[in-house]
Amino acid sequence: MNFNKVISPSNNSDFDEYYYFRWEYLRKDLNQKLGTERDDAENISIHRMIKNNNEEIIGVGRLHKISSDIYQVRYFAVHKDYRRIGLGIYLMKDLEGIAIKDKANYIILNARENALDFYEKLNYKVIKKTNLLFGKIQHYEMKKKII
Numbered sequence: 001m002n003f004n005k006v007i008s009p010s011n012n013s014d015f016d017e018y019y020y021f022r023w024e025y026l027r028k029d030l031n032q033k034l035g036t037e038r039d040d041a042e043n044i045s046i047h048r049m050i051k052n053n054n055e056e057i058i059g060v061g062r063l064h065k066i067s068s069d070i071y072q073v074r075y076f077a078v079h080k081d082y083r084r085i086g087l088g089i090y091l092m093k094d095l096e097g098i099a100i101k102d103k104a105n106y107i108i109l110n111a112r113e114n115a116l117d118f119y120e121k122l123n124y125k126v127i128k129k130t131n132l133l134f135g136k137i138q139h140y141e142m143k144k145k146i147i
Contacts, residue, residue, distance in 0.1 A: 004050055004051055004052065004053070005050075006048050006049070006050050006090070006091060006094040007048070007049060007050070007051070008046070008047055008048055008049070009047050009049060014049075015047075017057055018047060018049055018057060018060055019037055019038060020034075021049070021057045021060050021077065021079075022037040022038075022060055022075045022077060023035075023036070023037040025060075025077035025078075025079070025080075026075060026077050030133070030134045030136055030137070031134075032134065037075065039074075041064050041074075042062075044064055044065075045062045045063060045064040045074075046062065046063040046064065046095075046098055047060075047062050048060070048061050048062070048063070048091065048094055048095060048098075049061075050087065050090070050091060052082075056079075057079070058078065058079040058081075058082045058087065059077065059078040059079065059082065059087050059088065059091045060075065060076070060077055060091075061073055061074075061075065061076040061077075061091050061092070061094075061095050062074045062075045062076070063095045063098055063099060063107075065102070065104070066108070069103070069104050069105040069106060070104060070105070070106045070107070070108060071095075071098075071099040071102070071104045071106075071107050071108075072107070072108050072109060073092070073095055073107055073108075073109040074109065074110070076088075076091070076092070076109070078091070088118060089121075089122065092122055095107075096144075096146055099146060100146055100147060103147070104146060104147065105145060105146065105147050106143055106144065106145055106146065107124075107143070107144050107146055108127075108141060108142065108143045108144075109124065109141075109142050110130055110131070110139040110140065110141055110142070111124070111139060111140050111142050112133075112137050112138070112139060113137065113138040113139070113140065116140060116142075119142050122144070123144050124142040124143065124144045125142060125143055125144065126140050126141070126142055127140075127141040127142060127143050128140070128141050129141075
């Protein structure tokens with residue numbers, strides 16, 4: 001399937017839509033307030049998104065460097081109507097490519113329990129069971145050697 005290219009939000013309107021999408025897909029169902037979809041690393045992160053032909057966001061992901069050779073993926077989400085068609089893989093490959101260009105050796109992430117299969121298909125390995133997000137969703141630290 002062909003997808004629109006992965007882009008970075010480029011203006012305030014893009015960022016408003018991007019953050020709202022993150023809240024809608026990662027926090028709303030957990031009864032969390034708007035704003036909980038952001039953290040202190042936003043200004044030092046690489047933000048990526050895909051829009052459909054109607055210019056609506058259908059996937060997002062964030063990448064940030066945590067050490068000289070490790071990047072972390074956070075706030076990764078795909079619109080429910082666009083799952084299981086390769087869009088998530090396409091977006092993850094884009095994020096991984098950015099890390100590879102910067103000579104990172106590893107990518108880590110904290111996956112929701114229901115997303116473990118997705119990341120395992122991309123060769124991420126579970127390192128350990130981590131936090132229970134908002135007391136509701138179990139997460140697992142995962143890691144992939146990319147170089």
